[in-house]
Structures are given as structure tokens and as C-alpha cells.
Amino acid sequence: MKKESKDLRYLAKGYLAEIQTLAQSPFTIMEVCGTHTVAIAKNALRELLPTSIRLISGPGCPVCVTDSSDIDRYLYLAAQPNVITATFGDMIRVPGTEKNLQVLRAEGADVRIVYSTQDALELARQNPDKEVAFLGIGFETTTPTVAVSLETAKQEGITNYSVLSMHKVVPPVLRLLAEDEELVVDAFLDPGHVCAIIGTEPIEFMAKDYGLPGVVTGFSALDILEAIVMLLRQRAEGRSKIEIQYKRVARAEGNPHAKRVVERVFEPVDASWRGIGMIRQSGLGIREEYGAWDATRKFALPVFRSAETPGCRCGDVLKGRIYPTQCPMFGKRCTPMKPVGPCMVSSEGSCAAYHRYVQRSED
Secondary structure (H helix, E strand, O other): OOHHHHHHHHHHHHHHHHHHHHOOOOEEEEOOHHHHHHHHOOOHHHHHHOOEEEEEEEEOOOOOEEHHHHHHHHHHHOOOHHHHHEOHHHHOOOOOOOOHHHHHHOOOEEEEEEOHHHHHHHHHHHHOOEEEEEOOOOOOHHHHHHHHHHHHHHHHOOOOOEEOOOOEEHHHHHHHHOOOOOOOOOEEEHHHHHHHHOOOOOOHHHHHHOOEEEEEEEOOHHHHHHHHHHHHHHHHHOOEEEOOOOOOOOOOOHHHHHHHHEEEEEEEEEEEEEEOOOEEEEEEEHHHHHHHHHHHHOOOOOOOOOOOOOOHHHHHHHHHOOOOOOOOOOOEEEOOOOOOOOHHHOOOOOOHHHHHOOOOOOO
């Protein structure tokens, strides 16, 4: 273990030295994935990098980009009689216009934390007299498991199971960021787990059409440092490509089986992103063949037009326009114990990461 630690330190020092050599002029990198944001903050990578390297957060936290209207919609569903709401734990305290799932549960709603869609399916099997609705929130990383749960429900005839799909896909929001004239970004740290599913082909347009290089990277400090080195090498060599650092998990072609199961169950739809707005074909709706397991259809859920919380700048954080510490609510009205916006609630939220690991002003 001592030799391994020494080797890792040696690698880190080598990467930092090369970064110092290559970073002679300003270079802004957006980390798309929320897990990258947490890893960067936890390992104090910003403090280790030269001041010419600027790391900013992007819309890579699925909880954070869930629109206020969608939050109110699933709260409406959770309050219905005879419904068990199955959800991952990071959704429990996300605030809606008036309440959150935690408050609803205290008021008598049956809200259960699950760790997988298989847990949600098992709830449906064990409670045939109840409707079990799973809150489907996530990017391409989690959609295959949700798709499998719907195929299983259909095959087994589990009619009291449904999914409220609020899933989103990454490529359309990357295009929006590339075309945002207010956002100054030179390169991207691309999400390793998303690309493990979809591969690199769906995001290669960033380099080809916009000249914005990217590196698909893992989540350790060494992974991220190596990815930054790879991006700086591209700049030094005048290249713009989408490269893979995370080769132990991600491949250029992605996961063909996972992509097929998602395509069988879901179809692209327009979706609204918190702080960003409507993005065409950036969401996933449940296909007609699985309509009996679509919570939107089953419960005839109304469409909400909810306003975002006044003063919360979560949207600007998600678009890389400000650092979390530049929001006037950060650490004052909005804390992990009393979050105002989802960027402070989610374990992958930029504001939560800064509050826990950084807590200092940025330039």
C-alpha cells in the first residue's frame, strides 16, 4: 500500500508539473458531471492548479436540473391516495413551491427510499393493492435500469407499477452551452458514466462543429488531472477532439445493449431544465407500448407552471456563469440543512460541494 501511495503521488506531481508548463495562458474548463464537481472540491484541485486554469461547474447534476414544475408534479403524485412513491434518497428534501417529499411523508404520504428500480418493482409485488410510482430522474447513466424495470413489469404483468419519467440526455444541453454567447469555455471534462452508456459519437459534434475539445474522464483526482493534461496537450498541438481518459470503463461505441433497451422503452421528447429552460429533444418519454406503466398517463397528471424560487441562482451556477459562492443566498438563507435550491440539496450539487469543501469566495 505504501508503494502504491508513493506511485500515485509521483503521478500526481508529474501531471501538475506538466499542467504548470502548458498552462501559460488562461484556459477555462467546464466539468459537466456533478460527480466531477464534488471530486474537484473534495480533493482541492482548484487550489493545486495554476491560476490560469479555471474550472467551472455545468448542468451535470440530474436532481439540480429538474425543473420546478416537474418537482411540483411529482409532489402532486406523491400526495394521491393509495400511492407508494419510490425514490432515491437525494430527492427527499428537494423543495417544491410549497413542500417537499419529506414534508409530505410527515403528513401521511407513503414515500419510500429505494436503492434501485428492482427495489421499486419488489414494492409493487409486495403491495398489489397499492400503486407504486417510481420517480425517474437521471441522465443516460440510470435510464437503462429504469427501462429494464418497465420491460420486466410488462413481461410479468405487474400492473401496479409505473414510472414518472423526468430523465434527460446530455448531448442537447452541450450544444446549447456551445452556442451560449455569454459562456466562455475552452474545453470540457465530459461525464465518464454517461459516455460509458452512449459512447463518444453523440458528443463529437462539440469538437467538430464548435472547436471545443473534451475528455471523457473518471472521478478520481488522478483521472481529472490526467484529463486536464490531455486537454492542454490538445491546445498546445492545435487539435480539437473528444478523447477518452476513462478507458477502463468507457468505450467509443458505448454500451450497445444498454442503448438498445433504452431505445425500446423511451423516445426523445422536449424537456425543461431548471435555470435553462426548454431544450428540444433533451428528455426521455415512455413509448406508447409501455403507456400502461407511464405514471403521467396512468394518473392523468396535470401540467404545472411553477416559478423558480426568487433569489436562487442555481440556474446560473448550472450554466457556469457564476460560482456557488457568488449566489447571495449561499451559506446564509441556503444551506444543506435548509436548502432553498436543488444545487444545495443534491449530494452532487455544486452548491453542496462548495459548502462542504470550499466555502470561500471565487474571483
